[in-house]
Amino acid sequence: MARKALCIGINNYPGTGMDLQGCVNDATDWAAELTARGFQVASLLDEQATKAAMMKAMGDLIGKASKGDTLVITFSGHGTYQPDTDGDEVDGLDEALCPYDLQIQGEALTDDEIHTLFLTRKSGVRIVLISDSCHSGTVTRAAKAEKDADSRPRFMPMGNWLPDKLLPKNRAGKVAATMTGPVGTSPLAAACSNALGDLLLSGCKEGPNNFSYDARIKGRFNGAFTHYALKALKSMKPGATYADWHKAITKYLPSASYPQSPQLVGSTGARKGKIFE
Numbered sequence: 001m002a003r004k005a006l007c008i009g010i011n012n013y014p015g016t017g018m019d020l021q022g023c024v025n026d027a028t029d030w031a032a033e034l035t036a037r038g039f040q041v042a043s044l045l046d047e048q049a050t051k052a053a054m055m056k057a058m059g060d061l062i063g064k065a066s067k068g069d070t071l072v073i074t075f076s077g078h079g080t081y082q083p084d085t086d087g088d089e090v091d092g093l094d095e096a097l098c099p100y101d102l103q104i105q106g107e108a109l110t111d112d113e114i115h116t117l118f119l120t121r122k123s124g125v126r127i128v129l130i131s132d133s134c135h136s137g138t139v140t141r142a143a144k145a146e147k148d149a150d151s152r153p154r155f156m157p158m159g160n161w162l163p164d165k166l167l168p169k170n171r172a173g174k175v176a177a178t179m180t181g182p183v184g185t186s187p188l189a190a191a192c193s194n195a196l197g198d199l200l201l202s203g204c205k206e207g208p209n210n211f212s213y214d215a216r217i218k219g220r221f222n223g224a225f226t227h228y229a230l231k232a233l234k235s236m237k238p239g240a241t242y243a244d245w246h247k248a249i250t251k252y253l254p255s256a257s258y259p260q261s262p263q264l265v266g267s268t269g270a271r272k273g274k275i276f277e
Helices: 023-036 051-063 102-106 113-119 224-234 242-249
Strands: 003-009 041-044 070-076 078-082 093-097 126-132 152-153 199-202 213-217 218-221 263-266
Touching: 003 023, 003 051, 003 102, 023 070, 023 126, 023 218, 023 224, 041 051, 051 113, 070 152, 078 218, 093 113, 126 224, 199 242, 213 224, 224 242, 242 263
Parallel strands: 003 041, 003 070, 070 126, 126 199
Antiparallel strands: 078 093, 152 213, 199 263, 213 218
């Protein structure tokens, strides 16, 4: 029974004006922790993490796994929405992760595409997806992030990467300022399968005004969620479950500095599974 992981971290988003600062550190930190726990780890950082490279790396990881294997995929970077094109989203939006070449190629990695990749697994392969990104309801282009800011949301408005002709419109036919995204679930939950024992651990709730923060903590940039998730993990006793871990994380978040509520999504059985086993 093999244990393998893919850790993705993207700070640099060319052409969007929305660069981040803590995502590469996140990926490096997750990789170090998983390696110490006996995982074989691959990483994609910044320009390595194009959409094509992300899909190939996920596809190879999942496609080569065998029954009993545990796979962990971590993503730190921007989340976004894009207009749903196949009619499977009630709210008219697909959730998506933002690859390095988001603006260059004009394509995000959608929840539908991730779900399709997950379905290629062999029976008995367990997948844990850890997402330190966020999904808001904003459509219009956001101002360029302040270079020295201590924190910033990890959300990419559609206006920062999609052309106006593809953006959602209001009743007057003009680009909408906001759209109502789904509320109360977690980013990319649709990509995971309860029936197959998948788990999603994410930095915040989904929907308007819920953010995962890129943060400077003790002089170092990290995702606030990643920083505290790893801190909580170090306090876990042998045999601790994912539910135990999530409970420990919520002792740190939300906080006054980082008002985000981490989410654990999965079946009761998966939530009671031992961490990374």
